[in-house]
Amino acid sequence: MERSLKIVFCLGFLALSSCDDDDSNATLLGGGPGSSDLNNIAAGDGFCGPQGGSQALGPASFNSGVTTAKIDTDGNPLMQGHDATWQANTSGHVNGQPVNSAQYAFVVMSPSQMAADHVQLGDWAMVTNTATGQQTYARVEDVGPEDGSGEISQAAASEVGIQYQSNSFTIGNPSVDVVAYGGTASIQGDCPPHVALQ
C-alpha cells in the first residue's frame, strides 16, 4: 500500500512568459567601465560585508568551482518585461520583502546544494570574477534549479565587473567562482551607519 501526502504550501507555480532573446533589442545594463545604468549600486549598499570579515565566516562549505556566470534579476521590479525568466519574488527576504537583485549582492543555490553543504538562505557567500579577480561578498538569497551554479544577482555582477543586457544575458562568457559559508546568516553586515543630516 502506498501512502503519500502532498502538502501544497502555496499553489501555482509562477507562469513564465516566453523569452525574447533578440539581442539586438537588448540594452546594456550592468557593471564594468562605462556603464551608466541606474540599477548599478555603489559599494556600501545592500548587504556590505560580514562583520569581522572573512575570519568571521570560517571555511567555505560550498564551492561552485569555475562556472559560467548567470544573472538572476528576480526581486528587481524594473526587470519585469525585460527578463523572460524574471520573478517578482525571491526565496529569501529582507525586511519581509523580496531581495532586489539590483540592490543586493546575492547568489543562487539549488536546494540539494544547500542541504548537502548545510547552507541556508541568508548565509554569506563570496563571488569571484575568475578573469579579473574582482570579489564581492554576497548572501544566499534565492533557490534555483538543480545542477545550477554561478547564478548571481545584478548587484553582485556589477560589483565584480560583469556586464549584462536587459534580458539578463551576460556580455561575453564571464566565469565566476561562488563559495558559500554555512551557518553564517546571523553575522551582521558591516555597513557604515547613516550619517544624520544636520
Place this chain on the structure above:
Amino acid sequence: MKRTLLITAAMLMAALSQARDVRSPDGKYAVRAEQTITLVDLKSGQTLLVLSDNTTGATRVEIAWAPDSRKVAMVENYPRGSAVFAAWTDMQNQTLLDQAMSSHPNGPASWHKTLQADADESSIIHRAEQQFGGRLVSENRVFAGWISSDAIHVKGEMHFSSGKRCAYQYTLYFVTNAVGHLDRGGYEEGVIIGRDHKLL
C-alpha cells in the same frame, strides 16, 4: 491501494504552524512536516532524524512511503528548483544476534538519510538544454508511484531561458548497500540514484 491526501494552505505560515504527519503503511513511523521535516517513531515519540532542516521558501513538499515502510522519499519544490530527499532503515538486515547485542534491542530502528545529488541529473539537463535551447531556469518534480519497494517513478518539468519547457521522467532507485559519501548536511549521498531518464 494508493492513498493521497492533498492539503492546501492559503498561507505559508498557517501551513507551517501545524504539524502534518504522514504515517508509514505499518503505522510505526511518520514524516512530520513543520518548519523542519522530521522522521518520528510514533510509539516513542522520538525524532529519528531531520530530513530537511529548513523549508523556508518551499512551495510544495511531497512525501511518499514505500510499501514496506522501510523507505520514504520526499521532494521539496521551490519556485525555481526542487530536491529529492529520502530515508531508509536497515533494521531488517540485522541478525538476531545483532539485536540481542544491541543496547536498545527494543529501541527504534536505525534510520539513515540521503539526497539525490545534482550531478545525478546533469546529463539529462545538458541534453535538454541542447534540444530546447538556453539554460535551465527552473524545474520541479513530483512522484509518480512506487514500482517496487526499492524504486519510485519521478516526473518533472524543466523551463529554459529560450522560453521552452519540457517534461521528463526517471526512476529513482534505492541502493542501500552502496557505500554512501557523508556530506556536510549529514546525508549519505549515493544511496538514491536516478536512472532511465527520458525527455517526454
